[in-house]
Structure formats: C-alpha cells, structure tokens
Amino acid sequence: MSAESHPAPARPGAAALSPLRDFLQRLRRETYRAGPHVPLPASPTHLLREVAPAENLVSRFQTSAAMVGCRVHRVRRDEWLATVRGILRERSARTVLVEPHAETALTAERAAQLSEALEAEGVATSAQCVDESLFAADASVTGVISALAETGTLVCVSSAASARGASLIPPVHIALVSSSQLVADLFDFFERLGAWAELPANVNLITGPSKTADIEGVLVTGVHGPGEVHIVLTAD
Amino acid sequence: MNPTSGLRARLAEAHRDQRVVDAVHLATWRKVEARADAMAGLRHYAALRDRAAQIRQHTLDHLPQYLEQFVERATALGATVHFAANADAACATVCDIAVSRGLKLAVKSKSMTTEEVHLNDALLAAGVRVVETDLGEFIVQIDRDRPSHIITPIIHKDRRQVARAMARELGCPYTEDPAEMTRIARQHLRDIFRRCDLGITGANFAVAETGTLCLVTNEGNGRMTVTRPRVHVALVGIEKIIPRLIDLPVILKLLARSSTGQPLGAYTTLITGPRREGDVDGPEELHIVLLDNGRSRILSGPFREVLRCVRCGACLNACPVYRNVGGHAYNSVYPGPIGSVLSPLLYGRPAEELPRASSLCGLCYQVCPVKIDIPRLLVQLRTATRARQPRGKRLLMRAWAWAMDRPWLYRLAQRLMRRLLPDDGTGWINRDNHLFRRPLRAWTAQRDLLRPPPQSFRELWKGGLGDER
Amino acid sequence: MEVALFATCLTDTFYPRVGQAVVRLLRHFGCRVCFPDGQTCCGQPAYNSGFHAEAAALLHRMTRVFAPYACVVTPSASCAAMVKHHGPPLLADNPPAHEAALRLADKTWEFNTFLRDQLNVDVAGLLRFEEPVTFHYPCHARELYSPADLQGWLRGNGHDVRTPVHADLCCGFGGVFAVEFPEVSGAMLDDKLTELAATGATLVICNEAACALQMMGGARRRGLPLRFKHLAECLAESLGLLEPAA
Numbered sequence: 001m002s003a004e005s006h007p008a009p010a011r012p013g014a015a016a017l018s019p020l021r022d023f024l025q026r027l028r029r030e031t032y033r034a035g036p037h038v039p040l041p042a043s044p045t046h047l048l049r050e051v052a053p054a055e056n057l058v059s060r061f062q063t064s065a066a067m068v069g070c071r072v073h074r075v076r077r078d079e080w081l082a083t084v085r086g087i088l089r090e091r092s093a094r095t096v097l098v099e100p101h102a103e104t105a106l107t108a109e110r111a112a113q114l115s116e117a118l119e120a121e122g123v124a125t126s127a128q129c130v131d132e133s134l135f136a137a138d139a140s141v142t143g144v145i146s147a148l149a150e151t152g153t154l155v156c157v158s159s160a161a162s163a164r165g166a167s168l169i170p171p172v173h174i175a176l177v178s179s180s181q182l183v184a185d186l187f188d189f190f191e192r193l194g195a196w197a198e199l200p201a202n203v204n205l206i207t208g209p210s211k212t213a214d215i216e217g218v219l220v221t222g223v224h225g226p227g228e229v230h231i232v233l234t235a236d
Numbered sequence: 237m238n239p240t241s242g243l244r245a246r247l248a249e250a251h252r253d254q255r256v257v258d259a260v261h262l263a264t265w266r267k268v269e270a271r272a273d274a275m276a277g278l279r280h281y282a283a284l285r286d287r288a289a290q291i292r293q294h295t296l297d298h299l300p301q302y303l304e305q306f307v308e309r310a311t312a313l314g315a316t317v318h319f320a321a322n323a324d325a326a327c328a329t330v331c332d333i334a335v336s337r338g339l340k341l342a343v344k345s346k347s348m349t350t351e352e353v354h355l356n357d358a359l360l361a362a363g364v365r366v367v368e369t370d371l372g373e374f375i376v377q378i379d380r381d382r383p384s385h386i387i388t389p390i391i392h393k394d395r396r397q398v399a400r401a402m403a404r405e406l407g408c409p410y411t412e413d414p415a416e417m418t419r420i421a422r423q424h425l426r427d428i429f430r431r432c433d434l435g436i437t438g439a440n441f442a443v444a445e446t447g448t449l450c451l452v453t454n455e456g457n458g459r460m461t462v463t464r465p466r467v468h469v470a471l472v473g474i475e476k477i478i479p480r481l482i483d484l485p486v487i488l489k490l491l492a493r494s495s496t497g498q499p500l501g502a503y504t505t506l507i508t509g510p511r512r513e514g515d516v517d518g519p520e521e522l523h524i525v526l527l528d529n530g531r532s533r534i535l536s537g538p539f540r541e542v543l544r545c546v547r548c549g550a551c552l553n554a555c556p557v558y559r560n561v562g563g564h565a566y567n568s569v570y571p572g573p574i575g576s577v578l579s580p581l582l583y584g585r586p587a588e589e590l591p592r593a594s595s596l597c598g599l600c601y602q603v604c605p606v607k608i609d610i611p612r613l614l615v616q617l618r619t620a621t622r623a624r625q626p627r628g629k630r631l632l633m634r635a636w637a638w639a640m641d642r643p644w645l646y647r648l649a650q651r652l653m654r655r656l657l658p659d660d661g662t663g664w665i666n667r668d669n670h671l672f673r674r675p676l677r678a679w680t681a682q683r684d685l686l687r688p689p690p691q692s693f694r695e696l697w698k699g700g701l702g703d704e705r
Numbered sequence: 706m707e708v709a710l711f712a713t714c715l716t717d718t719f720y721p722r723v724g725q726a727v728v729r730l731l732r733h734f735g736c737r738v739c740f741p742d743g744q745t746c747c748g749q750p751a752y753n754s755g756f757h758a759e760a761a762a763l764l765h766r767m768t769r770v771f772a773p774y775a776c777v778v779t780p781s782a783s784c785a786a787m788v789k790h791h792g793p794p795l796l797a798d799n800p801p802a803h804e805a806a807l808r809l810a811d812k813t814w815e816f817n818t819f820l821r822d823q824l825n826v827d828v829a830g831l832l833r834f835e836e837p838v839t840f841h842y843p844c845h846a847r848e849l850y851s852p853a854d855l856q857g858w859l860r861g862n863g864h865d866v867r868t869p870v871h872a873d874l875c876c877g878f879g880g881v882f883a884v885e886f887p888e889v890s891g892a893m894l895d896d897k898l899t900e901l902a903a904t905g906a907t908l909v910i911c912n913e914a915a916c917a918l919q920m921m922g923g924a925r926r927r928g929l930p931l932r933f934k935h936l937a938e939c940l941a942e943s944l945g946l947l948e949p950a951a
Contacts, residue, residue, distance in 0.1 A: 041287050190484060
C-alpha cells in the first residue's frame, strides 16, 4: 500500500527491492483477505524458564557445560593463570592466541600477564587475529560476554577487539568466565540482548565443542571448530 | 496407468536395499530416543511447543508486515536484500553477485533452500567453484550422491561407503574410522576456508525486529562460512521470519532437542548486518536473498500451516515409512512426512502421490515442535488427487460406499465374503490360494488373511446375545 | 444407563467375539445394551483415502442410526477417533448434518475410556492374566488414551506386562495403505512383530480390529507364536463372562 504513494528512499540495496515491494503488495492483496489470525503471544516468557535466576547458577552451569562436552575448571580467582598454563602445557601448545577484551574476564591486564608467562616458557603468543596466526595457533584464550547456566553456553561477539575466528579456528579454545557473568536461562539472555542499543554484527552462542555425528551416528568432535572447549570458571 | 504404482515400485525398490534400510533404522532409532530423552528433561515442553506453534502461525498470518520490517532493518544495517520469485531467479541473483565481483571459490554451509533451487549447478555453470563444507554434504558432493535426510544428509551411507568415496576422491589413505575421516575432511576444507571469497548459507530464522539472521550448526562450518569470505550470501525462504528477538529462544529451546536431542546446537550464530567498521574479521558484504518459489501460493491456500516448519527433521526420524525406505525414495529435496506435504505443494503433479505413502500413524505430528498436523494435511492432499486415482479404485470406493449405505447389501456382502473366500482348512486364507488371487494379492503377499468366522457379530446378536439376561 | 453399541464393520465381520465380550461387560457393569441394526461403517476408509464425499455420506447415516441414543460405545479407537475428531468437519457445509455429527462426536466413547470415565471400573484390579502379556498401542488412540494408560490397565494384580521397546510403533496397516504399498506396510509389520516377539510374551493385547488383522496375518505368515486379544475379551474371560479362547 505505502510503497506506491511513498517511493522507497534511495539507499544502498534499495534497487534490488522493487521486485520485493511488488511481491509484498501482491501478497497482501491476494493472501490475507481472510484466513486465521493467530495473535502473537505476549513477550514475557519467565513462566517458561528452565532455570530460575535464584538457582545456584555456578553448579548448574558446571553441570550443563560438562553435559555438552566442555571441560570445566572451577578455580579460585587467583588460580586462573596457573590453570590456563596447565591446560596449554598439557597440550604442548607452541603458539597461542590471547585475545583480550575489556568487557570480559580476560582484561588487557590479565592478557598481558598470561602472554608474559607463556613467552617465558617459550610459547609464542599473539593478540592479532590475522590469517596466519589464527590458522597456526594451537589454542586460543578468550573471554566471553556472557554464559548460560541452562545450557552451558558461552557467548562471544564480534567487535574491534574480538575476532569471530578466535573462538573458532584454533583446535583448542580456552574461555575465561567469571561467575558474575552467568545468566540463568536462554530467555534471560535474549531479554538482555534485546536491551542492547545495537546488536554486534556477529553473536555466537557456543554450546560445547564442534561436533558431528554424520558418519553412522558416531559422535566426533573438532570438525571445523575447536574439538576441545575449556572453561576456566572463577568466582567473584 | 495407476499413479501410485510408480511410487509403490520406487518405495519397494528402496526397501530392497538392505544396507540403506539398516543404516536408516539405526540412525533414526538413535535420534528418536535422543529426542525423547531431551524432551523429557524439558520442564515446560508442552507450553513451549504451544507457544512455538503460535509464534510461527502468527508470523505466517501476518507475513507481509514482518517481511517488510525485516527488509527495513536489514537494509538499514547495511545488508543488501534481494527477492527471488523462483529457483531460476534465486540462482541468477547469486551468480550475478559472484560474477560481478569476480568471486571464484564459494564455500557453502548446509542449506535446504540452496538444495531446493539447485544453486550449486548454477554457480558451477557460471564459473564459480562451490564446496560443501558440512561433513555430510561434503561427502555427498564428492560422491556425486544426493542428500537423503534434511539434517543428516548421508544417513543412508555406512562408514565403508564413506571411506571408499574419500579415498577415491581425495586420494587419502583408506580408513573406516569416523574420527580419522573427519580429520581428513577438516584438513582438506581448512585449505579451502583460507582461500574462499564467497560464503553461502541459508538461515534457520530471520528476526523482523532486528534484521538478524540466525544460523544453527554443529560443526562450525556455518561460522567459518560467515567469517572467512569477503562476501556472504544467505538464501532465505520468506517463511523463515519470526517477529521478535525474544521469540527466538522459544523455538531454539525446541529445535536442537527435536533434531538431535541436544539442548542447543553447538553454534547458534546471530548475524546482524555485514562486518562493522573496525571489526577484526567478517564479510564486507552481506546479501540476503528472500526466496518465494511457491511459498506465497502455499500461504494463500489451505495448507499455510505447513510453512511453520523449522526443518528439525524430527518427523523423518519418527516416521516408520521413512525408516523403511530412506530419503531418496521420495524423489524430492524434502523427504519424509513433512516432504510428503511440502513436495506436492511445491512441485505439483510429479509429487502428488506422496501423501498416499503414509499409514497416518501420527508420530510426525506427535514430535513436531511447531505442531504441524501432518496426518490431517496428508489426508487433505489425498482429496486433491482423488479424480486422478485409477478408475478401478474410484469405482471400487464408490461401490463400497454405496453398499455401506445399504445395510442389507452390507450384510449380503459379509455373507458372500465368508462363503467365497477359500480358506486353507484352518480359518486362514494364505498366499497359495489362487481363487480371488488378484484383488487379494496385495494383502496376501505380506500376510495371511483371517477368514471371517461362521457367525458375524450381528448374527450372534440376533441368535441370542441380544436377548441374554 | 442405556448404551448403543457401535460394533464397527471389522469387529462385526472378523471379531464377533470382541463384540460379545463388550456386550456382556457393559451389561455386567449395569448398562442396558442396544445394537442398532442399521449400522455399517463410519466412513473412515473413504476419509483416509481422500474420498470425502463418500465418507461424509456414511458418517451422516451413522448420525441417523444413532440419533435415538444418548450414549454410543465402540471397541475401536480409530472408529471412535473418526466419529469424534475427523468426521464432523466433513459435514461443515450442511449445518443440520454438522450439528448431528457434533452431537454424535460428543456422545461416542471408546470402550476402555468409557469403562474408566463413565462406569468407574478398575480394569487393572479385575483383569487376570496367567501368562506374561505385551501390547500394541493403536496409533489412532492417541487422542483418546496414551500408551501409559493402556499399560496401567494391564499392570494390576502383579501381572508380567512387557512393554515393547517402542510402545507407540505403528503396525503398518493404515487402511488402503496396506494394499497400495504392501511392501512398505509389510516392512513396518516386520518391525512391529520383531519388537513384540522380543518381549518374550506371546499374548498381545490389541484393541483395534484393523491392527489385529494385519498383525495376526503377519505373525502367522512369519511363523511367530503370537496371539492377539482385545482387552475386552481378556476382561470378560477374567470375570467369567466368556469362555477362555481355545
């Protein structure tokens, strides 16, 4: 209806839209004269939560994350560095991507601390996410912006400080999570996300390692993404 | 010619392939059990399912408004939105994007819409190499096979067939170990991911409110595909829209549980526009191609409900017919119960007999996370082809209904049947009986037929039962 | 309470003993049973095959046959489901007939749920089995009772009730489907019989004449020692209302 009287404003991509506008008009005209009109359910979904915010989120998260195949290391606040180093040492990592992000538990300060410690052991570290470092890295260490107790999910977003590839391309992903970042339920997370002024271009909900069961239903991890996801969970 | 006889032969032929039938049995039973366990652990399963159905139906009932909102938002974020009325238009649009930018190597994440429009063939013809990156689709592609399940494309193959295809096509050492085969595919595809310049995906959902695409994957190839290439093209059916961001978790809570029994897919990726200024990585261009290809026609007809489908595959896994014939027998990109509804609506005549190949057991409806009443839709579709059923069958059905409308005739038929059906002396009619062979053969090929006992119930009733006590 | 028995054409023709059991049980629990002689078929085969005009005509005549009665009981879940759920919309464009179909839908009961909900009979407490039993859950009972309900009815008195691995698996009958796609129907039958046989029980409770025709014939062809009985037969035998079957 409106497209005829108000021509679409010229902006990138608008040229491609005229067949779509015609289509929408036709769709309105031909399809929706009668027919059912089911109402949209009201938005609050707290009655359908799996996990109540009052539950013990740390233990729930620990259980859920383990269930989906993550290895959870629940440690004291001052043990995170030793834990991360231990994981990397055990895997004989030679090259490690350390990606700090101010809004996560892996602050610039902590990242510097980790990089220094690793370099001292002869492990090459990098904070840049250019091609070669990503594909050459034996592991990546990142923070997350949120973690979900219900499903053991880690949430990573794209930004100027964090690459989409960091939690994806190296075969081992170590995520630093602090207990204050835990959200009870998927509904709670999406409610918060909806309140963001602007969504990042890429938001990833990571639930366990990369996996497939395509061949005879046999579960294999580490197809294209990391085969191991370690969560270093600290209380605060 | 009997239209169902072609389908009957195809299904019978498919069932004779013991290896496929065994593989499909194994895989579907495993998924049925995983799904049941996952749902049993979901506190508000029934309420979530009601709500998911309601959200999907509401969206379809108001689709133009939400499509417009989606286009508005996505465009404002810097995505280019295209519209493709049919398969050819979709292929032309994607090829044009690739050719005009000089893109040469495309990686694809698993997508049913691209299968539906046969995008790979079009891109190859336009000089663009396309590599499927989902492990199952990758094996399908190198083995020049067809997917047979919407979630598990190689459900019909056993590990030896996969091993042979990989050794032959990739020149790698022969191994039957799924983990080792997966590692080989990873190595092979990593090299492709480094060099690719075009990423092609579908979308599980498109959120009108925010202009966001949602992709759910397990292997990480979907994330690779929207991370590495400089151009991302998403081919999205117009019915994939959902209204608000907060509606997404309702469906996400059911989707992976229905598919594989997981609480969520390993990766749920929300894509809101192309790479932002300053972002470290991600595609510079995002093209969203909205695909009609028959969907608007379905929307305006009595089968709108089928477009609620979220492609979880639960109905395929639950279906005892699918389990015994596999996906190829359906001769459609969309096999199984949902395919038997969708295919005739999308492809018309060539698929119109599919709705008859169901015992209407109803498990497909039972497991559908958006409550599509598949058995009812199948029956509804059967009415559409009634005029094209074989003459003999139509006559028989009419004669039967005519007789059933006349109790005396029904009683006579009952008596005649008892008199004329030749049994083997023990009250059974078996396959060695030649009298009445033709009409009974379809039954006696698989099972013996009980001979009606000497007295029917109504004769018992008249003969004393009615007056007892 | 007066009850009109809707025997169904398959029970009438192939399983008169089931009808006999139902009549005696209803009387035993205090009902007066009528059998309107004009009844034939509810139209289900035509409905499932897409011949809806024929199905509508047959359903319409059923509404007339049962019009004088306040309560209709049938031993078949699928015929009950046809009358209660699928049938009435077929007559939507004929308001008086539609009204009548809705009334019939409302007053029609599947036998087992009638015993439970209307007569408050404790089936589990009354049944006696001398041997292990397993059961077939008819697909079309879905809107009427669940596999767990059926299990519950069988489970009393310490009975050895053996649940097949997938209690809600279809037997492959599906009406005209069984003869239009005999190979697939036969394959589904194989799957079903394999699960039933694997329970080790040889007595199978099957409350659906159509499924029984398919499975009895299939078991006989395959040489499987399975016997099939309607719950009504077992209950009537337990109460001494019916001679035990040979």
